[in-house]
Amino acid sequence: MIGFWVLSVFLIASAIWCVSAKKPVYSVVALLVNFAALAFTYVGLNAEFLAVMQIIVYSGAILVLFVFVIALLSSGVAPFSAGPNRLPKAIAPAIFIVLVAFGFLYYALKDSNVVAGAAKSASQLGPVGAPNVFGSVADFGKALFTVYLLPFEVTALILMVAVIGVVLLAGDQTPYVPTQKHAREVEREMREAILKGGER
């Protein structure tokens, strides 16, 4: 219980720091704190496999990607500008929207049994880290490769589409165009290189 409150303080503080930091690198550091705290929260929710995935995928892969892009962009000409402060104009509608949304949330959860829940699955709730209880790696893997195999395969397709899209977008500035002219140029360059090599 105490752990939850400590973690939620960390989560909210680092989220606010991430959004309000002047430099994107500070945002990345705040996001790292946020993801680490969230991984501990996942352990408290009996989701040990997803806690590890959170550390590996988010903190390990996605944040490193952000750091590389920030390093790549800020090594060029223009430094980042924080931009105009939009908070004074937006604060009144923002507070209104948030209060309305929390009102809807409270109304939806007030007397529904969604939150209370009931045990409906074969796996049993047990201590975190014990084998073959709800949320353990064996339980997760069994569900992923039997009942939810199709979503898992679709995930592979999504990742492949993302890889191809990234390579197309940012891979090469002058893509290879298979035209007759280009082929002739390549052939001439090769011939010249061979001739030069013969002279040496």
Added chain:
Amino acid sequence: MTVPAVDYVALASVIFFIGVAGVLLRRNPLVMLMSIELMFNAANLLFLTFARAWVNNAGHIFAFLVITVAAAEAAIGLAIVVTVFRTEKNVDVDEVRSLRG
């Protein structure tokens, strides 16, 4: 002593709205992408909360899928940012208007 699910719902909605505020208030595309990651994580927290409330690991599976989609989204978004920066020399999303009619 377990934490009630309502507390997790409140925490996730607070993080989600901080992410919304980041997307709306900041004009740096990198910070906007990070705010979107915050919102993904709030959704994941809700998935896991209700998965434990119902002792049903469908929530775990779909949180896993959300992590995958977030990774793909970050990769493509950052590629777009790099491509725009190569031509515009600018990373303010209000200044990028070459697609405007």
